[in-house]
Amino acid sequence: MEESLEKLQYLHAALSEILRIGSPLLVRHPVGWVQRGQGDLVVYIAMGRMESFWGDDAQVFRPERLIDEEGMYRHESPFKFTAFQTGQRICMGKQFARKQMKIFAAVLLRYFRFELSEKSKEINYRTMITLHIN
Known part of the structure; x- marks a missing residue:
């Protein structure tokens, strides 16, 4: 199976692209020189959609951006692709x-056909701790 x-x-690229576009809003607690009680707000959803990181089509779902010339998944720096955090707080x-995502997606795609219930309806998001679809 491996x-x-x-x-x-x-x-792999498609799932990563979903994580890039839909990364959550996250508050990180300071480590090091920042005074206790202060925090920084890291908006990962904005980082995942920054044109300076991902190009002019950063708002578009395009898994091909993560595929190299040989058709292999191209790993991005965890400081750019922040869905699993980075540094000492990287997700173990x-x-x-x-x-798990690959297995789940492969099983679902094998047995089901997916389509929008209303093809002309625009999909809008509600930004919360996680990204919700209205």
Whole structure:
């Protein structure tokens, strides 16, 4: 099964693109030189949509941006792709989470066909701790 999951490079890129566009709003607690009680607000959803990081089409879902010339998933710096945090706060379970996402998506895509219930309806988001669809 491991070998089969490794071959799903486009699925890996598509799931990463979903995480890039839909990263949550997150408050990080200071470490180091910042005084106790102060915090910084890191808006990961904005970082995932920054044109300076991702190009003019940063708002567009395009998994191809994460695929290299050989058709393999191109790993981005965790300081750019922040869905799993970075540095000393990086998610210890990120590989497990990615594996679960691939298995779940592969099973669903095998047995179901997905389509919008109202094809002409625009999808709008409500920004909260996680990104909700209105």
